[in-house]
Amino acid sequence: MAPPTSPRAEAAPPRAASPRAASFGEDAAGLGRARAAAFTAPALILVAVFLVFPALWTLYLGTTDYRLTGIAASDPRFVGADNYRDVLGDGEFHRSLWLTLQFVVGSAVVGQTLLGFAIAWVMRDRSGPVRRLVEGLVLLAWILPSSVIAFLWIALLDRDGGTLNALLGTPGTAWLLDHPMACVVVFNVWRGTAFSMMLYGAALGNVPPSHLETARLAGASTWQTLRDAVLPRIRGHVLTSLLLVSLWTFNDFTPFLITAGGPDGRSEIMSVYVYRTALGDGRLGFGAAISLLMILINLVIALVYLRVLRSRRAPGNAGEAAA
Amino acid sequence: MNAAVREALRRIGLATFVSAVLGFFALPLLWLAFAPFDANPGIAASPPEFTLHNFKVLMDNPYALASLRNSVLLAAGTAALVVTAAALAAYALSRVRVPGRDALLYVLLLLSSIITGTAAMVPVFLLAFNLHLIDSRLGVVLVLTGGLLPAAIFLLKDFTDATPASYEEAARVFGASPLQILRHVVVPVIRPGLATVAVWTVAQVWGDFLMPFLLLRNPDKAPASVIMYTFYTEGGQPDLALISTFSLLYSLPVVLMYLFVSRRYGFRFHGGIKR
Numbered sequence: 001m002a003p004p005t006s007p008r009a010e011a012a013p014p015r016a017a018s019p020r021a022a023s024f025g026e027d028a029a030g031l032g033r034a035r036a037a038a039f040t041a042p043a044l045i046l047v048a049v050f051l052v053f054p055a056l057w058t059l060y061l062g063t064t065d066y067r068l069t070g071i072a073a074s075d076p077r078f079v080g081a082d083n084y085r086d087v088l089g090d091g092e093f094h095r096s097l098w099l100t101l102q103f104v105v106g107s108a109v110v111g112q113t114l115l116g117f118a119i120a121w122v123m124r125d126r127s128g129p130v131r132r133l134v135e136g137l138v139l140l141a142w143i144l145p146s147s148v149i150a151f152l153w154i155a156l157l158d159r160d161g162g163t164l165n166a167l168l169g170t171p172g173t174a175w176l177l178d179h180p181m182a183c184v185v186v187f188n189v190w191r192g193t194a195f196s197m198m199l200y201g202a203a204l205g206n207v208p209p210s211h212l213e214t215a216r217l218a219g220a221s222t223w224q225t226l227r228d229a230v231l232p233r234i235r236g237h238v239l240t241s242l243l244l245v246s247l248w249t250f251n252d253f254t255p256f257l258i259t260a261g262g263p264d265g266r267s268e269i270m271s272v273y274v275y276r277t278a279l280g281d282g283r284l285g286f287g288a289a290i291s292l293l294m295i296l297i298n299l300v301i302a303l304v305y306l307r308v309l310r311s312r313r314a315p316g317n318a319g320e321a322a323a
Numbered sequence: 324m325n326a327a328v329r330e331a332l333r334r335i336g337l338a339t340f341v342s343a344v345l346g347f348f349a350l351p352l353l354w355l356a357f358a359p360f361d362a363n364p365g366i367a368a369s370p371p372e373f374t375l376h377n378f379k380v381l382m383d384n385p386y387a388l389a390s391l392r393n394s395v396l397l398a399a400g401t402a403a404l405v406v407t408a409a410a411l412a413a414y415a416l417s418r419v420r421v422p423g424r425d426a427l428l429y430v431l432l433l434l435s436s437i438i439t440g441t442a443a444m445v446p447v448f449l450l451a452f453n454l455h456l457i458d459s460r461l462g463v464v465l466v467l468t469g470g471l472l473p474a475a476i477f478l479l480k481d482f483t484d485a486t487p488a489s490y491e492e493a494a495r496v497f498g499a500s501p502l503q504i505l506r507h508v509v510v511p512v513i514r515p516g517l518a519t520v521a522v523w524t525v526a527q528v529w530g531d532f533l534m535p536f537l538l539l540r541n542p543d544k545a546p547a548s549v550i551m552y553t554f555y556t557e558g559g560q561p562d563l564a565l566i567s568t569f570s571l572l573y574s575l576p577v578v579l580m581y582l583f584v585s586r587r588y589g590f591r592f593h594g595g596i597k598r
Contacts, residue, residue: 039415043408050469054446137348145530147548148570154350161366251439271441288445298437
């Protein structure tokens, strides 16, 4: 959830063309290599110790029988690829993989994308209180802390006194017990749609009004307009947002706050599964093996994303990328 | 005639869609709006019997206010560390030609997006354990800083790149040392960037649940995100008066911060997000 970056281009005064100024070249403040290295070191050390090292350590941990307690805690044994074989053959892993797929595809790829686009499209040429209200509520769902949001949904779906049951006249329906995965998916659509809405809002502002006008005059239906005039212009944005929301949703731990993976693991997506096996059951080696699989999946998504971004920033497309 | 019917249907369809969206997004929030002021908060959202008594319940709870203070400590500590380290690194990387700089930044950004708290919770827990950082706020701050720094450096480098070098050259002509130049010329110019990174960091840390949940044992040190979770799992029944007021108090800072940022800088998307 990076914030908008608006590098405010400071009005640059014309560069002093004196030979003296030019001689400083790149290193205007006269920092020098040694000082530059010293400036960079704190950040690099922190990143190395707390970000890079853990990832490398996962590689090693995944090949041991490391446990939180007991003999294997003090003297872990090398077990080679055993953990990976166990993980890949584990029925619980298969279930969590399947649930994660439902979570990512259902809530992020389909839910957030379609709803976010629909809201952006409907609001594109509106202004005034309705638009502010809709956008405000959608954003609120995005910016409130996850613990608060999780409790709001627990209250909404409560079996005995929940608002939803009161509204629908279905007292006693235990949504979270009967349909845990569906609840988590709908919850995540609610929570994350803001990002797609804002991104598509910005993207739609990029479609030349003349294109839409032409489509309207030609008598094109909404669907035809979207397909022929809008989609080709915002294809890059769609791909970007799909990859980002997939990455974020895949790594989201918030469902733990609502269902804790239950009942009977029926909403145990992979992030929750890692937590339960590694820190709940204390099987750190086994958990590390799953962690590594998660990192690999992240790597694939992120590489595709960076590749897409690079091609969008290529010279011919600069205008679109800077949008 | 036909066109008029179609237009009417279109308007009805739009109005239905907008109402459905409003309902969907407002429904869970109703409870947060009503329950804190309700003399008898139930689990269902209902118009309140107005009272401020619930806030007294909050003040009396030993953990509630302390946890908000912990959240402030974690967020402020992380923001200070992220802004300082990122500003120094971004400035050096922006001004001094280092071989392989772009590749380094690219790899850092890639790593920070794939090594997330959830994917790396096992090694991060063990690392904190071995460095004796379990149950230490500093541990949480350091882990979070490591994860946020690459993106922060990226954001700030944009700002420093946009700073005209002639300012610094002029200062140097008058005999300023590099550190003086940094403090008196560069920092004021990139202040919007520093503010952006600080606000972004605070927002990330303020809502974070996993890392403090993983690394802190003592409830006295737990931030609001974790303490809130204990209000409704221990003791069986959730303490609704407490949870509702606490939720409101805990949410306010991020909402205010968002309003401030959107007023001041415009909350819109420029450039790729997370480039």
